[in-house]
Amino acid sequence: MKFNRPLALSVAAGMAISAFGVANTAFAEPVSQSYVVVGSDTLQDVLNGLANGTSVSGASVRSTAGTMAIGSFDATGTTSIQTKPSGPRFGRPNGSGDGVKALSRSIDGAPYTSATVGSPAAVVITGQVDIARSSSGATQVADGALRYIPFGRDALSYAHSGGSNTAFDNIDQATLKGLFECTITQVGGVTVAPVVPQSGSGTRKDWLSKIGVTEASMPEVSEGGCVQVGQEHDTTTLSNGTPFPANAVTAMSAAQWVAQNTGAGINRIGAGVKIGSPVAGVLPTTGSGTATAPNPAFYSNTTWGRDTYIVVENARVTVGDAKYDANLANVVSTAATKLGNITSSLPGQAGSVKKKYGFLAPTNTTPFRAALAS
Amino acid sequence: MKTSSKLRAALVGALTLGLMAGGAATAFAAPGDVLNPQANGSKGSFFLWDANTGDYVDGNTARVYTRDEALIASANSTDVLSEINPAATRPVTGATSFTQVLRFISAKTTADLNGGTNTWKSWSVDSAAGPNGGTLTPDFTLDAFGAGVNDIVAAGGSYYYGVAYTINNGVTPVGAVYREINITAGSGNYTVSPVEVEAPAVVAVNTTTALAASPTSLDAGNTTTLTATVAAADASTVVGNVEFFKGADSLGSVAVSGGIAAKTVVVGTAGAHTYSAKFVANANFNASTSADVTVTAVVPAVVMPPMAPSDNALNASTAHGATASYNATTHAATLTVDAANNGSTFHTFVYSTATYLGDFAVAGGTITADVSMLDAGDHKMAITNTIGDVVAWATFTKTDAAIDPSFTKQINADVANAQTPADGEFSLTNLSGSVVNLTNPALVNGQSVVSGELGNFKVTDLRQVSKPGWDLSTTVADFTKGGDTIAKSALGIAPKVVSQAGSGATAPTMGAAQVSGAAVYPWDFAELAGSAFSGVSTYNADLVFTAPAGKPAGTYSSTLTLTLISK
Known part of the structure; x- marks a missing residue:
């Protein structure tokens, strides 16, 4: 959600705007029932639609993880968020880079500080983020911990x-x-x-x-x-x-x-x-x-067109790995209503929803691996 | 003509479909239409499709689905984009408006169906956002029916699942379409019961019947074969029976096979006989009658034998070197002639009295004919041409006597099983209790009198062959109470017949009633004289007990015994 900040603060000193004076109402988004999606502003609306359920294509479509609903958190809104039951409050990841960073800290347990101004610093967020929205790709690393799954073409x-x-x-x-x-x-x-x-x-x-x-x-x-x-x-x-x-x-x-x-x-x-x-x-x-x-x-222009991605921990969607999570794999799969689907032949397919949000099928449909973001 | 009543309405003029008020059951349904409502109460139904490929998957009702198999639903079996409950007809909700659309799973009771989210096992939000205002390709993956699916899968069982249109935030459904889903506990694999559709109307097909007889002219007493050919107007295979008639009389029916029914009949009398065939109407085919066919029978002409050469025409000049022989096994005579006659046919005669044997062809230089009817002795055998010239003749000797024409027939006669009556049951059965209490005594003329009934019992005598008869003897002991005794003569018994049954049975003679105070025992309750059997007789008796004066009050007991004794 976007807030208009009521106070115009001086920026001459180039200082980061501190948290005081920001009318931050006590407004909390609900925690996710299962998995958590954070990151890019570009993909925020379409992921909200798929995560919360939308009928913009004429049919009701909701990407669930098995029977469970997932939670998608906007790039902007309250300064900090709590994403899971009894989880910590941490700075809201704002943008693709921030989202992939938050996912990486959720994986390696190192403390996380969001790019959102005023957010709490150095919060340990192990297990609090599962999927990152990214409007850009990354350098491919053959044994990287992250998996970039093609989402749609922007x-x-x-x-x-x-x-x-x-x-x-x-x-x-x-x-x-x-x-x-x-x-x-x-x-x-x-x-x-x-x-x-x-x-x-x-x-x-x-x-x-x-x-x-x-x-x-x-x-x-x-x-x-x-x-x-x-x-x-x-x-x-x-x-x-x-x-x-x-x-x-x-x-x-x-x-x-x-x-x-x-x-x-x-x-x-x-x-x-x-x-x-x-x-x-x-x-x-x-x-x-x-x-x-x-x-x-x-x-289709190779300079201006761009494939966008959702990013997950590779081990958690790899069958046979000790960390394999069938429900997470299910929600990011390419089946009809799931986040990875890119077909738009029927109104109930996620690809048809993505098209209503302006995304065409990605040019490159093969997922690739990348290193954790630092 | 048999037509479904619903189809008949559609055939009358140009009726506009879909004019009824929305939500009502579909009038004028055509074959293949989904029944609305279904037998389970669902307002129409839905069909399942593959959510990834758009392929129709509902054609096989035995198909087993997995819980995460991606499926969608539509309102008919031909168009995946056919919306459920579209405006303006609203087949599911009719004129009632709704505010929520939910996919649900509920137990298969009316209360659970109608309770909405208060009673359903699981549900998930859907919409009516299709281009026609209905629900477009809803997600029918089992896992997409909400968080309650896990408990349902753990339990397994049979439920209703479908789409409901509700008010009051989901607690009040105002219309729903659902089918029965059968879920295997644990795995979550499931099958879905089929959708009821309008059965195709059976429209009887017209037929035509043609009859041919072969031969159409014959000698009276011979047979002709009637062949009926039945064809269907739509060239389909005709199934049914053809009934054959001679004039107005039925000759019986024959089943049609390969379009044909045939019957061979004897044409007994001379004259013209008219036959016809009628295909009998049934559910699938209409009746048809053939044109008449005439078969003409004539009394067979008696073919008089041709003129035979006279005896003196058989002389040395007409023998032409022929010889004759007789075969006693075949009773045939053979005339051997010049081989130049091979292939030609001649009148053949035998003598003493000229007897025409028939026309035979010479083969291998011989003519052979049966002569079993001739007496033993010498006979001449001659052959002539059609003009009467003797072609050849010779003499043979018949060794055996004339054999009379005869034929044989085997007679098979059935005989019924030999049976004889047998004696049956002879018994005495108590149908009531073993204790009779005569209570509430009254004083009559200074004496205590108490009465009651003996209770039903049954005499069974089914000795219908030996019929010895019987006596039903009654003994009574004296009545005692402690040291006091009342003589058995105090007990009066009046027999009464409750029922008497048995085919051929004789009712026994009842004994004369014993008077209380003057009773004498032993005594025959009933008797049947010999040469009869009594069948089943049910008896009771009125009992009266009069205590002599001076006896102390109380209950006096005795034992009464009935014994059935055969004579």
């Missing part, structure tokens, strides 16, 4: 608040790189406000990689540069609570754009914000409003 593009300025509708890769390195400041005769998703976001990592920018070469405002920090896929406010600026350009998942328009996902579209495309003549989506749909021609 495409990365950008959203802009440039209004009727048509130059904003098609900004090519080179220009985007210049904008985020602050070497190019104008598009279509106006000064652009580049906005990057928050640290720990997989979309941020993917975006920078796709436009050829590194963390080092991207000067944020806090570092004296021009790039502001926003919340992944949210074009209403920035991460500090201020309104999304005009003439801004920010990374935008095409799937999120579809879901926010069709109503499958929570609408976080700012007034007048539109989706643009770095590929001339090929828009990321087709249609508008509730008829918005992914455009396979853009999604």
